[in-house]
Structure formats: structure tokens, C-alpha cells
Amino acid sequence: MxxxxxxxxxxxxxxxxxxxxxxxxxxxxxxxxxxxxxxxxxxxxxxxxxxxxxxxxxxxxxxxxxxxxxxxxxxxxxxxxxxxxxxxxxxxxxxxxxxxxxxxxxxxxxxxxxxxxxxxxxxxxxxxxxxxxxxxxxxxxxxxxxxxxxxxxxxxxxxxxxxxxxxxxxxxxxxxxxxxxxxxxxxxxxxxxxLAKNLLLEKKRTILQERLREIEQMRKKEQETYYQIVMSLAREVYAKDPYTSGHMEDVARLGVMTAEKLGFDLTGKKKDILVAALHLHDVGKIGIPDHVLMKPERLTDEEWKIMKEHPSRGAMILEPLTDFKRVAHIVRHHHERFDGKGYPDGLKGEEIPIEARIIAVVDAFHAIVSTRCYRRGRSVLIAFDELRANAGTQFDAEVVNAFIAAYQSSSMDQTEYKSHHDAH
Structure with missing residues (x-):
């Protein structure tokens, strides 16, 4: 060649x-x-x-x-x-x-x-x-x-x-x-x-993702178990007092109704958070001694100091739930007043989470209309008058108006409140 x-x-x-x-x-x-x-x-x-x-x-x-x-x-x-x-x-x-x-x-x-x-x-x-x-x-x-x-x-x-x-x-x-x-x-x-390195990295990534999925599943299972325990504690609080046995469900129903009237975004997790907070707002009472929690007479100053610990106790119980950080925040502040004279942190006006302001109104309404061992429940109209009288001071006036409007446009009895629990 x-x-x-x-x-x-x-x-x-x-x-x-x-x-x-x-x-x-x-x-x-x-x-x-x-x-x-x-x-x-x-x-x-x-x-x-x-x-x-x-x-x-x-x-x-x-x-x-x-x-x-x-x-x-x-x-x-x-x-x-x-x-x-x-x-x-x-x-x-x-x-x-x-x-x-x-x-x-x-x-x-x-x-x-x-x-x-x-x-x-x-x-x-x-x-x-x-x-x-x-x-x-x-x-x-x-x-x-x-x-x-x-x-x-x-x-x-x-x-x-x-x-x-x-x-x-x-x-x-x-x-x-x-x-x-x-x-x-x-x-x-x-x-x-x-290619070998990429395959190895992909294999490691797959193993890591699988492990993370397993951890996430375990976390969710633990969270679900803890949530069920918390719900059981909340029910136990109300089960102690036959007069408040339907309180949790009633407050939740009234709270959602009020939120809808306010135009509150109730899509996806936002509704779950509101409902959870309505259900669990009093879970901290599990740590309150029975002689204080069940006392029919007026509480002494020392007993009232103990009772006022239940919002912060409730928040502490809920904080370990990863998805309930917002719920814990709401529960902590559901006894704040719109004028800043509430507890535990003395928040004022819109510093208070909107969900907590809703709970404050519907919780107070339910307490007024519910019969206790020491008094009969008052009428719906009297409850409305008391809410209006405290609007702008204890309660957010906008929430009070929304609650009353939602209640009046509902099919519920307009004179005597009947618990959803009693109806069943």
C-alpha cells in the first residue's frame, strides 16, 4: 500500500x-x-x-x-x-x-x-x-x-x-x-x-428516598397515634362533666359556620387546622385538677390562676405534632381579649390569630346557652346581647356580627339553643 x-x-x-x-x-x-x-x-x-x-x-x-x-x-x-x-x-x-x-x-x-x-x-x-x-x-x-x-x-x-x-x-x-x-x-x-458513578448515585438516591419514605411513614404513624391520644384527652375533659359532653362538637360546628360567613378560606389544610383547633381548644384542661375544673362555685383567685394555665398547657400538648404548629398557636391564644386584657400573652386586636378570635366568640356563646349544675342555660337572644355588649373589648366585633348572622340564617332554633350532641 x-x-x-x-x-x-x-x-x-x-x-x-x-x-x-x-x-x-x-x-x-x-x-x-x-x-x-x-x-x-x-x-x-x-x-x-x-x-x-x-x-x-x-x-x-x-x-x-x-x-x-x-x-x-x-x-x-x-x-x-x-x-x-x-x-x-x-x-x-x-x-x-x-x-x-x-x-x-x-x-x-x-x-x-x-x-x-x-x-x-x-x-x-x-x-x-x-x-x-x-x-x-x-x-x-x-x-x-x-x-x-x-x-x-x-x-x-x-x-x-x-x-x-x-x-x-x-x-x-x-x-x-x-x-x-x-x-x-x-x-x-x-x-x-x-455511567457507573451515575448508577451508583442513582442507587444511593433510590435507597435514600426509600428510607426517607419509611421514616415519613413512621413519622405520620407516630403523629396519627399522638393525635388520637390528644383527641382522647380532649374527650376525657368533657366526659368528666355531663353538662359539657357535647361542647367539643358544638363549638366546632358553630366555628366553621362563623368562618364561612367571614369568607374564611376553608380549602384543604386551612379547614383541617380550624376544625382541629375548635375541637382541641380546651385540651389543656386535662392538666387542671378536678377540684378546680369541676368546682360548681366561683373559683378563688388561686384556683382561677390554675385554670388560666389551660391554654398554654394545651399548646404544649399539641406542639409535638409537626402538622399542628398552627393549631398549637391558636389554642394558646383562644382566651386573649380583643382589647389586650386577656391571657396568657395579652395579645391585642389582629395580633390574635383569626381562628382564636372565632373560638373566643363561639366558646363564650356555647357557655352562655349551656345548662350547668349551678344554673340553667340562657336563651340565644340573651347570648347575642352579651356578645354584642362585649364586642370590641372582649371579642372581635366583626367575628361577633358574622357569628350572629350565620346563626340567624341557619336552621337552628333561634330562641333556645339545642346541642347537636343532644339531638343525636
Whole structure:
């Protein structure tokens, strides 16, 4: 083949190599290509195996082909040491490492200028070992493939079937193929490494997501269990007093009705938060002693001080519920007054959460109309009058008006309040 023909062959080879992503398949393609274009007793190729730290034969073709599964070269092999950076020390620097021919090796052994230097014995021994390796592999030419300074593979080529020495064009052709192949192999390995890392990251991400889902499920289960306990505590508070057994449900019903009249956003979680706060506003009373909570007479100053702790106690009970932070905040402030004279924090006006202002009105209404052991419940109209009388001071006037309007437009008895609980 002429120089031009080799250039054309290289162009065709390069086009084919670009499309191949698998390193082994690429090397086999190169072996077939050389065997077809040049015609050798055998064409073989070594590739460095990172996992085994060995150079293994990927393919071998021709009548003298090498049994690829039986032959492996490690980094101490004379051929590998010659081409590697570690092997190319003083005394060898003047000798080519671009390729090796069997003819070159024989000439070196006969050349006094090469053999007679400070490293003659070591150099001679290495060249003799090279000669043995090349004879064993039936190698006429060995061509290394580098990526930067890393030896990735070696072409092992037998004699030309047509006979004769290899031309400079042929040796250059082999070098170009070997180095182009090494670059392609390195790029393919980068891609493989990147893919492996991405797969590992994806696997870790999947494991992490699954673990997070498990943790979230456990958290929700714990939260649900805790919520059920809190609801049981709230029911227990009202169950102690037969006069207030329906208070929780009634206050919740009246509170939602008022919120709707105010145009309050009752979509999704906002309604859940309001209803939960209406149900649980008195849960803190579970920590109030029965002799205070159930006392029919007027409370003493000391007993009233204890009773006034129930909003903050209720908030403390609810705070461990992650989704109930807002509910806890509402419960803490449902006994604040619009004029700032309430408890526990003395909040004023719109500093008080709107839900807490709604609870304050409907809770007071329910207390007025409900019968207690020490008095009968008063009429709905009297309750309305009391709410109006305290609007702007104890209560938010807008909430009072909305509550009364909602109640009057409902189907409930307009004179005597009948508990939803009693109706069932």
C-alpha cells in the first residue's frame, strides 16, 4: 500500500471507530482491519485490564494467532516494562519506544555503542528478555498505544504473509491506529466510569428516598397515634362533666359556620387546622385538677390562676405534632381579649390569630346557652346581647356580627339553643 492508500484506510478506520463505544469491540475491529489491509501471519492486541492489573489479549487473528485466554502479561513483563514510563530509564532513553521490531532488537544486541554504557548489563538483560518474549509471541512488530503517558494497549503483529520488512508507512499506520484506539478506549472508559458513578448515585438516591419514605411513614404513624391520644384527652375533659359532653362538637360546628360567613378560606389544610383547633381548644384542661375544673362555685383567685394555665398547657400538648404548629398557636391564644386584657400573652386586636378570635366568640356563646349544675342555660337572644355588649373589648366585633348572622340564617332554633350532641 502507498502512503496515500494508508491515509485513506486510516480515515475509513477512524470513521468506524467513532461509532463504536465498547472498547473490546473496537480493538477487535482494529485487529480485523490490520489483518485485512496488511495481511499478517497474525494480528493480536493487548488491553490493560484495570480490575486485574494485567494486559490481556482481546483478540488475535491469523494462522499463528495467540490463544488469548491462556496468555496474559503483567506490569513486570519485559515488553510492558519497555513501553511503560517506569521501564524507560537511563540507557533506554536513546532507544525507540514508539514501536519495537524483532529486527531492531537483534541489531541492538550486536551494537557496541548501545551495549557498552554504564547500564550495559541491565540493558542487555532487558533486551534479551524482549527477544524471548517476541519469539514466544511470534511478534515481528510490537506497537504501544498511549493515552498521554498511560500505556493502554499493545499491538502484537506477526510477519507479513507476502514477506519483506515493514515499511515506514506501515509502522506509522500501526502507531496511528494504536494511539487513536487508546484515545477512544480512554474516552469509552471515562463514559463507563461516569455511567457507573451515575448508577451508583442513582442507587444511593433510590435507597435514600426509600428510607426517607419509611421514616415519613413512621413519622405520620407516630403523629396519627399522638393525635388520637390528644383527641382522647380532649374527650376525657368533657366526659368528666355531663353538662359539657357535647361542647367539643358544638363549638366546632358553630366555628366553621362563623368562618364561612367571614369568607374564611376553608380549602384543604386551612379547614383541617380550624376544625382541629375548635375541637382541641380546651385540651389543656386535662392538666387542671378536678377540684378546680369541676368546682360548681366561683373559683378563688388561686384556683382561677390554675385554670388560666389551660391554654398554654394545651399548646404544649399539641406542639409535638409537626402538622399542628398552627393549631398549637391558636389554642394558646383562644382566651386573649380583643382589647389586650386577656391571657396568657395579652395579645391585642389582629395580633390574635383569626381562628382564636372565632373560638373566643363561639366558646363564650356555647357557655352562655349551656345548662350547668349551678344554673340553667340562657336563651340565644340573651347570648347575642352579651356578645354584642362585649364586642370590641372582649371579642372581635366583626367575628361577633358574622357569628350572629350565620346563626340567624341557619336552621337552628333561634330562641333556645339545642346541642347537636343532644339531638343525636
Amino acid at each position: 502507498t502512503s496515500f492508500e494508508y491515509q485513506e484506510a486510516l480515515k475509513n478506520a477512524a470513521k468506524s471507530m467513532v461509532r463504536v463505544k465498547n472498547p473490546r469491540r473496537l480493538l477487535k475491529m482494529i485487529v480485523r482491519f490490520i489483518n485485512r489491509e496488511v495481511g499478517l501471519s497474525h494480528a493480536s492486541i493487548l488491553m490493560y485490564d484495570q480490575d486485574k492489573s494485567q494486559y490481556i489479549f482481546v483478540d488475535s487473528r491469523g494462522r499463528h494467532r495467540i490463544p488469548i485466554k491462556l496468555v496474559k502479561l503483567d506490569e513486570r513483563n519485559p515488553l510492558i516494562r519497555w513501553f511503560s514510563e517506569k521501564g524507560n530509564h537511563t540507557g533506554k532513553d536513546r532507544l525507540s519506544k514508539d514501536y519495537l521490531t524483532h529486527e531492531q532488537v537483534n541489531l541492538w544486541l550486536k551494537n557496541p555503542a548501545i551495549m557498552n554504557n554504564g547500564h550495559a548489563d541491565e540493558l542487555k538483560e532487558h533486551i534479551l528478555q524482549l527477544q524471548d518474549v517476541m519469539l514466544t509471541l511470534k511478534a515481528a512488530v510490537c506497537v504501544p498505544g498511549y493515552y498521554k503517558k498511560e500505556l493502554l494497549g499493545v499491538l502484537i503483529l506477526g510477519e507479513k504473509i507476502a514477506g519483506g520488512a515493514f515499511t515506514p508507512e506501515e509502522l506509522s499506520f500501526f502507531q496511528t491506529l494504536a494511539n487513536d484506539a487508546s484515545m477512544t478506549i480512554k474516552n469509552a472508559r471515562y463514559q463507563e466510569d461516569l
